[in-house]
Amino acid sequence: xxxxxxxxxxxxDAVHDLRDGxxxxxxQKVVSKSEGRTRRLADVQPGARAQELASEHAKDARLVxxxxxxxAELLRAHHGVLIxxxxxxxxxxxxxxxxxxxxxxxxxxxxxxxxxxxARRLRAGLRELTGARIGVVISDSFGRAWRLGLTDVxxxxxxxxxxxxxxxxxxxxxxxxQATEVALADELAAAADLARTKDSQxxxxxxxxxxxxxxxHDGPGASALQRPRDLDLFR
Amino acid sequence: xxxxxxxxxxxxDAVHDLRDGxxxxxxQKVVSKSEGRTRRLADVQPGARAQELASEHAKDARLVxxxxxxxAELLRAHHGVLIxxxxxxxxxxxxxxxxxxxxxxxxxxxxxxxxxxxARRLRAGLRELTGARIGVVISDSFGRAWRLGLTDVxxxxxxxxxxxxxxxxxxxxxxxxQATEVALADELAAAADLARTKDSQxxxxxxxxxxxxxxxHDGPGASALQRPRDLDLFR
Numbered sequence: 001x002x003x004x005x006x007x008x009x010x011x012x013d014a015v016h017d018l019r020d021g022x023x024x025x026x027x028q029k030v031v032s033k034s035e036g037r038t039r040r041l042a043d044v045q046p047g048a049r050a051q052e053l054a055s056e057h058a059k060d061a062r063l064v065x066x067x068x069x070x071x072a073e074l075l076r077a078h079h080g081v082l083i084x085x086x087x088x089x090x091x092x093x094x095x096x097x098x099x100x101x102x103x104x105x106x107x108x109x110x111x112x113x114x115x116x117x118x119a120r121r122l123r124a125g126l127r128e129l130t131g132a133r134i135g136v137v138i139s140d141s142f143g144r145a146w147r148l149g150l151t152d153v154x155x156x157x158x159x160x161x162x163x164x165x166x167x168x169x170x171x172x173x174x175x176x177x178q179a180t181e182v183a184l185a186d187e188l189a190a191a192a193d194l195a196r197t198k199d200s201q202x203x204x205x206x207x208x209x210x211x212x213x214x215x216x217h218d219g220p221g222a223s224a225l226q227r228p229r230d231l232d233l234f235r
Numbered sequence: 236x237x238x239x240x241x242x243x244x245x246x247x248d249a250v251h252d253l254r255d256g257x258x259x260x261x262x263q264k265v266v267s268k269s270e271g272r273t274r275r276l277a278d279v280q281p282g283a284r285a286q287e288l289a290s291e292h293a294k295d296a297r298l299v300x301x302x303x304x305x306x307a308e309l310l311r312a313h314h315g316v317l318i319x320x321x322x323x324x325x326x327x328x329x330x331x332x333x334x335x336x337x338x339x340x341x342x343x344x345x346x347x348x349x350x351x352x353x354a355r356r357l358r359a360g361l362r363e364l365t366g367a368r369i370g371v372v373i374s375d376s377f378g379r380a381w382r383l384g385l386t387d388v389x390x391x392x393x394x395x396x397x398x399x400x401x402x403x404x405x406x407x408x409x410x411x412x413q414a415t416e417v418a419l420a421d422e423l424a425a426a427a428d429l430a431r432t433k434d435s436q437x438x439x440x441x442x443x444x445x446x447x448x449x450x451x452h453d454g455p456g457a458s459a460l461q462r463p464r465d466l467d468l469f470r
Contacts, residue, residue, distance in 0.1 A: 076468040083468060091381035141417070145380040145469040146326035147460050149398045149418030151425065153382065163384045166433045180433050182376070183384030190386065191426035194445060198401045198415050210429060225382050233311040233318060234380040234469040 001203070003036030008125025011204055018132040021211035024122075025192035028140040028155060029098070029109060030203040031118050037110040039066050053077060063097065066108050070095035075235060086111060089226045090155055092142045112138070115156025116221030123158040123218065135160040135214040137222070139189035145234060152193035154185035154222040161185075161213050162224045184213050185222050236438070238271030243360025246439055253367040256446035259357075260427035263375040263390060264333070264344060265438040266353050272345040274301050288312060298332065301343050305330035310470060321346060324461045325390055327377045347373070350391025351456030358393040358453065370395040370449040372457070374424035380469060387428035389420035389457040396420075396448050397459045419448050420457050 001007065007030060015024070032038075046054065046061035050068055054061035057080040064082070068074070071084040075091065084095040088111060096111040112118045115138050123136040138156035143149075154162065166180035192205035229235065236242065242265060250259070267273075281289065281296035285303055289296035292315040299317070303309070306319040310326065319330040323346060331346040347353045350373050358371040373391035378384075389397065401415035427440035464470065 078468050081468075085381075141415075144418075144462075146320075146462050146467060147388065147418060147421065148462050148466075149416045149421070149460055151386075151418050151421050164432075169434065180376075181384045182428065182433070183379075183382060183386050184429070186382065186384070186386050187425040187429050190422040191429055193417065194419070194422050194426055197399075197447075198417070199404065212432075225384060227379075227381050227383050231383075232381060233313050233316075 001030045001033045003033065003038070005034045006125070007031065007034040008122050008129060011122070012126055012129040015204065015206055018126065018130045018134060018206075019208070020133045021208075021214050022132060023135040023137060023160065023188055023207040023210050023214060024126070025137045025139050025152075025189055025205045025207060026119075026122065027203040028096075028111060028115070028138055031112050031115070031122075031138050031156075032109050035112055035118065037112060039108045039110065041066075041106040041108065053082070057082070063099070063108060066110070067095045067097050070097055070110055088113070088115060088155070089223060090142075092140070096140060096155075111140070111155065116158065116223050117156075119156040119158035119221065120218045133159070133214070133216070135188075135210075137185055137188050137192070139192060141193070151186075152189040154189045154225065157185045157222040158218040159215055160188070160219060160222075161215055162220060162222055164213070183225055185225060188213065236265045236268045238268065238273070240269045241360070242266065242269040243357050243364060246357070247361055247364040250439065250441055253361065253365045253369060253441075254443070255368045256443075256449050257367060258370040258372060258395065258423055258442040258445050258449060259361070260372045260374050260387075260424055260440045260442060261354075261357065262438040263331070263346060263350070263373055266347050266350070266357075266373050266391075267344050270347055270353065272347060274343045274345065276301075276341040276343065288317070292317070298334070298343060301345070302330045302332050305332055305345055323348070323350060323390070324458060325377075327375070331375060331390075346375070346390065351393065351458050352391075354391040354393035354456065355453045368394070368449070368451070370423075370445075372420055372423050372427070374427060376428070386421075387424040389424045389460065392420045392457040393453040394450055395423070395454060395457075396450055397455060397457055399448070418460055420460060423448065 041062040044062040046065040050065035054064045073085040076083040119136045139152040141150040162185040164182040196202040276297040279297040281300040285300035289299040308320040311318040354371045374387040376385040397420040399417040431437040
């Protein structure tokens, strides 16, 4: 996938028999590539803060500069890991800037500028090309505060209920269910990650049977899953 | 499911055609119930700390007492939410103590004392009853520091590679992959949660096609996914 590629057309060619109620989980990498969200390290002039952080954490100052430019708030910098809230409101390592799976050694890949917007465009394009009313999730691999390893989460979504809300509904014994807002979009992203391996070059996973998550309208997107700062106890 | 029930026998009766390489994701609730991990509120004498927290957070002091007894470290108490590290090393709301989906109004359900041990026993029991070499994940719904909604994670596991480690391996362009320890056991739990709804009374989900996650031996269990305190930047 190259900058300027029509990702909806590429997907429509590759996925046969797309049906109403299907969910496509699309890896952030191909979305970012098609949107030209790359920076060449050679074009970057690191500032003083980037040089300082790079020297403290044994990182490339140009890469740190790119990370800082993508960052709204640096939450932690520890042992070479920069935990950032990005301008998109996502909390993740290195502001989601990635050096792997790129064509050149000196190219960094950034998150889409507006991942929910990317998902809406993909959904509309696939609707036009295939006629199918599907849900689209854009996924990326994020770490967690208290657990090791990465899981895929939804950084963008369209036509998906990001949260399945069971609050106020009753359990099998007629008692009100507790704490039951399910982050459906994130679980869809995680499930899709199981269907491929990191070297399989399969950027799109089709999930069938989750019609209950697919909505008529684009909906609020994955940004609805971002915890507001005033509800964040761990900043 | 009642205290003392043989959960492996119940599952072996319910799941037909269990095969080598299958993964069973079992909801924590039925594991805890079968292990008798319940407390009656009427039997609890709240201490001073529980009374103080209960009054600050408009909670039942007896329930708070139970939560504190399950807690190794209280990380945050804010707006009625107690974020606890449990004696099992899990970080979650209310130490995983749950009042929903129970038979009586005054009964709290606790996490299994040793969820990896529970998973190992289930796996051995199912091996004996069915002959199949499967993986077992025990799942519960946890919140996340920076994202809204809950996702199911693995609180126990046996016969599962909890982490798929791609570090040092090459991507499609021969470059070393970055940050690629996939929390497989958590993604299996999340995927299973999609296959049921909160009111469907389906405590066990069978995942087929994930043979690459299933191991000969019980392995390290889901406790291998707990971030050690010295790597925790957000305590």
